[in-house]
């Protein structure tokens with residue numbers, strides 16, 4: 419690959435203030451060599467030059483929660499009640515063949531790239547997303563899901579997960595990582611949580627969990643009642659012991675929380691839960707659009723940020739939110755927690771990368787990090803604060819080019 423020198427009216431590195439008339443130099447190894455004002459970034463004889471007079475160069479966006487294997491399901495799950503919606507998704511997935519999942523994952527990844535998203539943290543159980551990431555030269559973490567609410571399912575569920583992890587490892591690389599995801603407290607037994615947490619620890623695998631999302635989940639763990647408890651009774655699954663616990667406390671008790679764990683949603687959480695997340699150094703994927711769509715309520719985002727938790731925004735799947743718009747999620751986060759434009763944008767860049775443990779790889783434009791850049795059309799004139807506001811206000815269609823490791827994966 420030839421080195422690339424990108425220049426634009428603005429460079430917004432997210433590791434410092436916006437730079438007017440700036441440039442980014444990406445070396446032949448795909449890593450950033452220099453970032454700064456035009457005059458401070460070297461011009462190499464062999465570099466390919468691209469210039470955008472009315473745009474900003476920003477770090478490639480980082481989406482902390484997707485289900486790209488569900489691409490195409492946007493209008494197919496209209497159920498209002500969350501447990502019924504979950505059942506509907508399961509039925510839709512059962513109708514898809516492996517080749518359909520791969521086609522969906524490829525299409526979903528292309529949509530992400532076209533919207534300036536360069537890194538995805540994806541959960542799924544088809545294995546299609548890590549394959550799509552590998553073949554596209556993408557960046558991300560594919561967390562392989564495991565299910566099994568009945569304690570008797572533990573050996574089979576765990577063995578199945580371990581087998582899939584072994585098979586899928588061939589797609590993993592420096593930029594495409596494999597993780598595991600014990601799905602959610604209403605689909606995973608206490609024993610399976612503990613066993614998967616132990617396995618992830620031993621193998622050094624990152625972990626993602628849907629956690630404290632619905633009131634029905636809290637009812638199940640707290641009072642052994644509600645729609646999930648009713649469904650468990652019908653299936654002969656033993657209910658959680660009483661007195662109950664909050665979902666966050668439940669996972670903590672089974673060794674699931676930790677620095678390499680990403681807790682997705684975390685809506686039903688009080689001060690004690692936030693303290694547990696802080697103490698265990700667990701990161702949070704905040705999905706305001708999905709939380710609103712399913713009527714879960716609003717996550718205590720301001721409390722998360724005040725407590726110093728690592729937080730990124732995520733879109734969740736098209737089956738929840740219709741269309742993926744990560745900066746729309748950042749704007750919703752801003753409205754929810756009263757954030758500055760810079761702080762909101764960080765939830766889709768720097769903060770999101772830190773939440774995934776990738777802060778030294780992506781999320782900012784800085785020397786040594788991967789040359790992952792999104793070029794977003796914005797007005798050239800105005801103050802630095804206006805440039806930040808314009809980027810945050812932009813739509814997926816405003817992206818001119820997306821580059822991963824110096825290689826353009828999308829051009830408008």
Ligand SMILES: [Zn+2]
Pocket residue numbers: 483485541628682734735
């Ligand atoms: Zn999800």
